[in-house]
Amino acid sequence: MLLRGRFRIFFFYDVGEAFDLNKLRDLLGSRGGATRPDFPRRTPDYVRFENAPLAEPSEPITLRTGEHVSCSIKYYEHAIVEVQLEATFESAWGALLAQASRWMDSTDAEPQGRAVVGRHLERIAPAIIKPREDWLQESYLVVELNEVRGEKGAALTADELLSAHGEHIAQLIRGEQTRLARMTTEHVLEGRLSYYPSDLLVVGSSAALVYDRPDEAAWTIRILEYAKMQLLEFRYYDIFMTRVLSDVYNTLDRKRNILLSRWTLPRDANRLNTIRLDVVELTERVDNAIKFVSDAFYALVYRLAASRVGVQDYRDLVEKKLETARELYGFMVDQFNEARIFVLEAAITILALLDVLLLLRGK
16 A cells, blocks of 8 residues: 655744744745635634744755755744654555654754754844743654555545554554554544544644645644644743742742841742733733634644643643742732731830830839
């Protein structure tokens, strides 16, 4: 059986807090353009990117293996830069599994993708708001399968593909060349979705299979990209809030037994609350960049992708840490108020004693 399609290898880099999109458009000039904001397959008109990512072609890359892969770049408003490497294939299942496993474990492609980002950022650096030196990174592999034909030459339906090659698909998603256990195969294939009998999507945490026509597959892949972009953003905020909370705990530990040091707690509390509100605002912007609601196909694709790659898990972690920050803010304010009340009560007691002493002395 001959399989035709392409590998899409994605690398996502968090390079700053946000892009100034107007400045970014000016710097990209005619090379850059917004991706089309409308989705097909009877998707409601309100399902749109609030600010669609800007796309830019890049020079092809030659890997150390001698392979030539095409390259393109996308810029998301949250200062996420996405590098996409693309390589076509025409092979049988065995060779496809070997290639997918190699792409998932490749140590050659990511450094070259990072170098591409570095070269492009030199030109668009003025558009980055609060750039970051250490880039958090995510990767993802999409196997886009455009043509699979059976023994009689007819294209396989999604059900036929799953029935005949479900084990191969599970291996593909996991990057394995050896046969998987039946339970593992069933678990992988639970993450599947179809719209027409002729298309199939299977999503895993590190890779996905998209079986569809090229023009239709492109929209499904766009949702997968968006889910990974969200995951990277929430991973950053999780790490950031962990660091902020650790600093607060250290501050409280130092000031726990020193009464006068509590007078600086309002300043520390206000700083913490400002950070908390900033993160709340930024995470809401990530959530609101595009809204997927109802049972429209791409809403289902998004929910499947988000659950499989771990977006909701990290979103929940960030929410818990924001709630902890809110509670710590209240605790720090209470500690200051207790110290202030103690000082006021002590002052009142001293004044009362002075009044008594003066009264006795007057007698």
